Amino acid sequence: MRIVLVANRKSGSGRTDGDRIQALLKEHGADVQSIDLDDLDEPLPEADRLVVAGGDGSIGVAARAANRADLPLAVLATGTANDFATALGLPRDLEDACALAADPDAPAQHREVGLAGGRPFVNAAAAGLSAVASRLAKPHKARLGRFAYAFGAVRAALTAPHTPCTVRCDGETVFDGDAWQVVVAVSGAFGGGANIGGTRPDDDHLDVAVVPARSRLALARHGYHMRRAMLTQQQDVPHHRGREIDVTVPAGTEFNVDGDLRRLDPARFTLLEGGLRVVVRRD
Template sequence: MRIALVTNRLSGSGRTDGDRILTLLTDRGADAQVLGLDDLDQPLPDVERLVVAGGDGSLGVAAQAAHRAGVPLAVLATGTANDFATALGLPKDLADACALAVDPDAPTQHREIGLVAGRPYVNAAAAGLSAVASRLAKPHKARLGRFAYVFGALRAGLTAPHTPCRVRCDGETVFDGDAWQLVVAVSGAFGGGSNIGGTRHDDDRLDVAVVPAGSRLALVRHGYHMRRAMLTQQEDVPHHRGREIDVDVPAATEFNVDGDLRRLEPARFTLLPGGVEVVTPGG
């Protein structure tokens, strides 16, 4: 199988795992051309599949490149949180993931690709406590791994202020007030194992969920339901679907977009028409 192997050369995993991954893939019959994330601005070579090794922050750009080339995307989860891979049930073992990536008979599943400020993402863009938690977790990721997000979430829940925001879904205002957190979701996974729940990968819609400001004690309940992928089932959490989501927040507000912190002005969220096919263990 002819593949393009994409690694994030700036990440620790991109430097340390690259040679092992290439060996695992070629031992299983792959004819691989190795690219970096910065190479994906250019058309892909003549390949049958794009294989990306990295964390969630690498996947949006790779998914968009696979979409443009009209080839399936295979994901090797070598990041810290790996929320996308977890949501799809992809193998955690690197050898197993490589075997799946080059299996010509492996099924694919259609997945949507979100766009914000011209950049693609596959999981979620969150403002409020999630963004604060991500910033607090960053210095501890090398030591604590995905548990750094738990540490960050606990500190954010105890100390972070709420965020004023106005949310419009297909032009209609669906929330206007203070929020602990808002999430504009594709897969809905974020934060090292959390998920808003209630999303679909085949409805050509984004999901937006808002946790209104209130008692900090209530955050314990909301945190529990996020870990159980049940946030959108809570009566006090507005949940809407639409093709275009606009979010107005103060200019200094950060969004956690698939693990990367960004300031977004304007914060307009849409979907890339057509999405991408992702190689999965089951249909």
């Protein structure tokens, strides 16, 4: 098994140990060649599989490289939130994850990959409270880990303003007003354990869910349903699917794109043609 390994050493507050990962992969019979995350835009060496060690943001970048090289992608979840690995039931233990990544008989499952203004993402891109929560959580990640997102979410819910936005799905306006949050989703996972629910991994469509701006008390109910992947089942939460989602928000509004804060102009979301084959556990 020839593996190209890309490890983001900054992920998870610098916890990614590329040398240890290489050793574990080799113990399971893999021939490993390492490259830097910044080199993923270049042609990859000849390989049977691409392996990424990092957080959700790194997975998105690696997903596009795997798509371009027509290689399966194996994920070693070494970030802070690791929402993608959780959504797919991938091993969180590093030794178990390396064993799966190096297993030549492990199955590969098709997954969609979104593009946020050209930036690949595998979970969700959200404006509103999610972006505020991510900014508030950032200083606390090293100390609190994934619980920093819950801390940020509570503070955002208590203090952040709503956001005026217009959402178009395949050219049709589906929401126009003030919102606490708008989420464009692939897996639908975000925020260290939340999920909008209702997404489909292979329908060739993006999902968009909007939490309209009503009372702050209602946010507790929506937060409860996000933690149980049931947000899109709520009657007061518009939920639509499309191949192209356009979100118009005030200039300078940040989006939380798989944990990375970005300003998108325009905020247009599409799918990467062909998607991704990701290595998963056997049933």
